[in-house]
Amino acid sequence: MKRHRPSGMIAVVGLAVFFASLVSYASVGPKIAVDQRQHDFGQVWEGVQLEHTFTVTNQGDEELLIRYVKTS
Numbered sequence: 510m511k512r513h514r515p516s517g518m519i520a521v522v523g524l525a526v527f528f529a530s531l532v533s534y535a536s537v538g539p540k541i542a543v544d545q546r547q548h549d550f551g552q553v554w555e556g557v558q559l560e561h562t563f564t565v566t567n568q569g570d571e572e573l574l575i576r577y578v579k580t581s
Contacts, residue, residue: 540569 544564553559567573 537569538571539567539573541573541575542566542568 548561550559
């Protein structure tokens with residue numbers, strides 16, 4: 510019996526590895542990350558000043574610009 514090399518499969522795996530390496534070197538751009546999306550203070554008395562800090566970081570490889578923030 511003659512043995513067949515899976516050359517087609519080797520080529521596919523080689524191309525997949527090649528493209529994966531290209532993607533890892535590609536520019537991601539800015540990527541915002543927030544430690545939590547929302548915060549609920551629960552019931553509060555009128556006139557009480559409340560404060561909460563959200564930590565915002567840039568996990569990308571380019572400058573992150575925050576131009577507009579909306580509270581609710």
